[in-house]
Amino acid sequence: MLNIKYELAKELKAKPAKDKPLGFGKITTDHMFIMNYTEGKGWHDPRIVPYQNISLAPTAMVFHYGQTMFEGLKAYRDESGHTRLFRPDMNAKRANKSNERLCIPEIPEEDFVQAITELVKVEKDWIPTEPGTSLYVRPFVIATDEFLGVAPSKTYLFMVILSPSGAYYASGLAPVGIWIEDDYVRAVRGGMGFAKTGGNYAASLAGQVKAHDDGYSQVLWLDGVERKYIEEVGAMNIFFVINGKVVTPMLNGSILPGITRDSVLTLCRSWGYEVEERKISVDELIEAQKSGAMTECFGTGTAAVISPVGKLRYKDDVMTIGDGGIGAISQKIYDTVTGIQTGKLPDPFGWSVVLD
Ligand code: PLP
Numbered sequence: 374m375l376n377i378k379y380e381l382a383k384e385l386k387a388k389p390a391k392d393k394p395l396g397f398g399k400i401t402t403d404h405m406f407i408m409n410y411t412e413g414k415g416w417h418d419p420r421i422v423p424y425q426n427i428s429l430a431p432t433a434m435v436f437h438y439g440q441t442m443f444e445g446l447k448a449y450r451d452e453s454g455h456t457r458l459f460r461p462d463m464n465a466k467r468a469n470k471s472n473e474r475l476c477i478p479e480i481p482e483e484d485f486v487q488a489i490t491e492l493v494k495v496e497k498d499w500i501p502t503e504p505g506t507s508l509y510v511r512p513f514v515i516a517t518d519e520f521l522g523v524a525p526s527k528t529y530l531f532m533v534i535l536s537p538s539g540a541y542y543a544s545g546l547a548p549v550g551i552w553i554e555d556d557y558v559r560a561v562r563g564g565m566g567f568a569k570t571g572g573n574y575a576a577s578l579a580g581q582v583k584a585h586d587d588g589y590s591q592v593l594w595l596d597g598v599e600r601k602y603i604e605e606v607g608a609m610n611i612f613f614v615i616n617g618k619v620v621t622p623m624l625n626g627s628i629l630p631g632i633t634r635d636s637v638l639t640l641c642r643s644w645g646y647e648v649e650e651r652k653i654s655v656d657e658l659i660e661a662q663k664s665g666a667m668t669e670c671f672g673t674g675t676a677a678v679i680s681p682v683g684k685l686r687y688k689d690d691v692m693t694i695g696d697g698g699i700g701a702i703s704q705k706i707y708d709t710v711t712g713i714q715t716g717k718l719p720d721p722f723g724w725s726v727v728l729d
């Protein structure tokens with residue numbers, strides 16, 4: 374249990390206007406959580422302070438070798454005014470899987486969740502309530518040792534910042550076009566694809582720029598060895614409906630084990646749908662689209678929620694999925710996941726944690 378010190382802001386910022394789209398990740402709230410790690414002392418000095426810049430030496434290791442971990446989850450205000458988090462225990466567990474891969478010290482799960490909970494409680498007036506909006510929570514760790522050698526740092530900062538956000542994609546909830554990248558790769562087995570760490574996203578940028586230049590929202594990555602099997606999208610896991618079955622790539626060490634992915638699999642199984650986690654080749658997708666067997670495609674992620682994919686491009690093939698709009702299964706999943714997250718629907722799995 375953390376003994377958090379509070380230094381509250383003397384002046385509060387103006388809240389965003391309700392009639393303008395929030396976009397994603399552009400605004401921060403009044404406060405942040407911060408805690409230090411020092412070898413031999415462990416995690417110490419947990420505090421909630423006014424949101425502020427941090428000062429680091431140019432030699433701070435994070436700038437050079439990318440020893441960092443981040444997470445993403447959301448807080449919602451339900452219709453009775455209660456604050457809810459969606460499966461924060463899963464973020465705590467995944468944070469430590471990433472930490473372990475990056476040689477960052479473990480953060481006790483209960484401390485990770487407590488840091489988020491206490492900060493969100495302080496900032497609850499920042500939770501937007503318009504449809505499709507929420508308070509995005511970004512916990513992260515950076516290596517702070519002042520040293521240019523390559524080695525795990527002996528000091529770190531763990532911070533949590535908050536951002537009232539709306540739709541992740543500029544197109545809002547309209548189906549997105551996705552570019553299947555056939556040249557660059559994001560991660561390989563044995564690498565750190567399963568971890569949520571900056572380097573994976575840095576590796577994705579050149580492909581993303583290419584995709585954007587061609588009018589596509591994001592990249593769908595292929596496996597790093599054969600460039601043949603579907604992995605995941607830049608900021609979400611990917612699902613297909615093929616012959617009525619819900620199909621998604623299995624977890625193989627090079628893709629992120631998404632919390633939304635896990636929730637969608639659990640829901641679909643509970644509805645009696647046939648669900649497969651397996652290898653999916655890009656050739657299979659092309660065939661399934663041509664034969665009409667692939668009727669839906671959607672991405673899943675905290676920021677992206679459930680994002681229908683209307684179009685997939687692979688080399689010279691541009692595949693329209695279904696009628697290019699949102700499919701019936703995708704819609705049902707979207708309605709159920711967001712219904713549970715916002716407390717509008719019953720929560721049979723106990724995923725939605727009420728804070729106050
Ligand atoms: N894959 C990548 C690369 C991501 O960045 C994300 C977003 O967090 C996801 C998948 C989806 O994970 P989650 O559902 O836990 O947000």
Ligand code: COI
Nearest residue numbers: 445446608674675676677
């Ligand atoms: C999230 O969905 O929480 C993410 O971290 C995606 C992100 C890279 C914007």
